[in-house]
Amino acid sequence: MFEALYQYQGQLLQGLTTTLIVAFGSFVVGFLIAAVLAPAAVYGNLLTRRIIMGYVGLIRGLPELLVIFLIFYGGTVLLTKLAGRYVEVDALTAGIASLSVVSAAYLTEILRSALLSVAQGQWEAALSLGFRxxxxxxxxxxxxxxxxxxxxxxxxxxxxxxxxxxVSVIGLEELMRKSVVAAGATHQPLAFYLAAAGFYVIITGISTLLLKAYETRLTPHMR
Structure with missing residues (x-):
């Protein structure tokens, strides 16, 4: 088992790198979109608010896998028609775009709720000090x-x-797909799936600790 893991360690690490690129890219793009949509959903006119909340409701009602297929295959159809020849959407681009669309919907609702929870008195106090x-x-x-x-x-x-x-379903060789390929080649699925699970647990654990430390830094009065 350990020999097989050692043999495929390079591929697993490549898959891990791709996983982090997809996840981080999707989160950042989704956050940037949400940073625009959330204030507009709170302070915009009625039509703007309805359009944004319609988008949020639609995406939250769709399976993520379906969004991935729609953007990957739909993007290919659209680009092919525009270019007049067959153009396939890159799997990495489609993966990041798909998860960005999904994360933007959820992040918009998170930021919108947080914005609404800020007391109106904070606005009034800032404006009374002469701030625009x-x-x-x-x-x-x-x-x-x-x-x-x-x-x-x-x-x-x-x-x-x-x-x-x-995103492995559209051919992107991230950690899960690399694990599946290695498991099939060596006939040792348990070893590689446990290794993949270990990577995910480590990443989520480190992320949680870092974000918790950042939260503590933002709220020194709550220590």
Whole structure:
């Protein structure tokens, strides 16, 4: 068993690297989208709020695997029609785009809820000091919003990290797919699936510790 793991360690580490790229890329892109959508969902006009909440509701109602298929195969069809020749969407691009769309929906709701939980008095206090609304948001409201949102953001990062395994269905050789290939080649599935499980546990454990430390830094008064 250990000999087989040693033989495929390089491939497993390559798969782990791809997993981290997909997860981190999806989370960052999703967060950037949510950072725009969440304030618009709170302070925008009625039509804007309805469109954003419609997007959130739609994505939250779809299986992540279906979103991956829609973007991978739908993107290929769209690009093929636009280019006039067959163009296939890169699996890595499709994987990050798909999980970004999914994470953006959940992160929008997390940030929106956190923003709504900030007391109105914080706005009033900042405005009474002469701050304009954009500055009041950046210097007063944003930090409080992030403190409230951090537990949800941590949970969503862990979810995206694990859901990155789904992109193996479109041929992306991340950790799970590398483990499946190695298990089939060596006929030792238990060894490689346990190794994959170990990698996921280590990554999620380190992530949880780092984000917990960051949360403690943001809330020194709660130590």
């Amino acid at each position: 609304r954009p500055r009041a948001f950046l210097l007063v409201v944003l930090q409080q919003m992030m403190v409230k949102a951090l537990p949800g953001l941590t949970n969503q990062w862990l979810v995206i990290l694990k859901e990155s395994a789904l």
